[in-house]
Amino acid sequence: MDESLIKNLSTELRRGTQTLGVLSQLDKMQYGYSLLQDLVDKKVDIEAGTLYPLLRRLESQGLLVSEWDTSESRPRKYYLLSEEGKEIFSALKNEWQKIVRDMAVLLEGDLKQ
């Protein structure tokens, strides 16, 4: 069995879920590294080099709002779901649940054969 092929395919499969995962954690304000730790603690595999640019993209698409906190010795950029972001997140969540149901039918059908 080709291990690297399996790895590639599962990375591809997971990539689409990253946005959903990130949005799910931003109902409260978080900065990049804390969100990364959060996701890693919850066993979501995402790389720093993917997460930070993703946050910026989501912000430019209007799903997130951001704010610099300069009160502490290190400045940090905090992100939070915008109103539009909340709507989009809930639509994506429904879509995800539909995918899970649809795939379950397909995969269980496979098992029965």
Place this chain on the structure above:
Amino acid sequence: MAENRQGHGCPFGRRFETMKQDLRERYVYDVTRRLPESMRDEVAKELRANMDDMLPESPNEDDLVKVMRTLGHPRNLANEYRGTKRYLIAPEWMGDYLRVLKVVLIVFCTISLVFGLIENLKSPEADSPFLVVLEVFSKTLSGVIDSAFRAFGIVTLIFAAINLAGQRCKDLEKWDPKHDLPQLPEAHVIKINRAGAVAELIVGSIFGVIWIWLLYHHAQYLGWWESGVMLDPLFSETFVQTIMPLYLVSFVLGLIVSAAKLGYGEWNPIIAALHTLEQVFSIVVMFTFVGQPEIFTHGILQRGAEMFQMTSTELAQNIVKGLSGFFIFISLMIGIDLVTTWVKAIRGKKTTK
């Protein structure tokens, strides 16, 4: 970990601090220089903050290196920040690009090969035949390479422009299946071997040009040599003057036919007709050759006659007889070839209807 997240900066040694700043700034610079101007400052600020968050307390250089490895190569990170992928030629155009590039390269190289050979043979600087060959070969080769690069540049530029325009108008999304799809290739046509046609074109032009050049300079090079000096030219002047224009026409016809074969890629009546014209013309040239009253100079016939112990008239007659036999054999071959060519051309046409 919690302390790291809150991290309040910590007393670094002054030297390490400078080194750290230096390395970190170099990384940040390497990422941001690949980004559009408008994004740079914000990304740099964010990246600095993120990198500091990822470093443990009292970091050393290894920690910084580890963080940079986690973030990945500046080019990849910059691509992630940029979001969209950029192409000189997008993947969807790649197939067309390579197809056009191949054809244009063949055409450019062939043209520059033929004209390079003619041009360089007209006025060689070297004085011995060997050096002339070397000079002509190297000059022509560099010309061919030059035009290959030019062809590559032109095609790439055009496709980059198409690519740019295509990105703007999203041409690929509003295509019309009824009009935009090409006709199916004719299924039963008989393909011409392209590699063969290319080889024919190249070999034909090289030998053709060499032969033309030799005929043109026949008085200098073709003849009876003795200790580095040519004593008698081989061909008579009147013979060369008659045969030269005929041979030139035959040579050009040959090039046209090879180019047409390459262009059409399959046997059809047009190719067959061109091929027939060329072959018949070459038969005419061959028999004009042997039909000449005076092919060779008297001097060379004299020398040959001495060698073979016969009179020079006998020698001339024998040579003409030999050549005639050889040319008749070739003509027979050409006849067979023409029949098979027409069979291919007509069968190819019928089956497509």
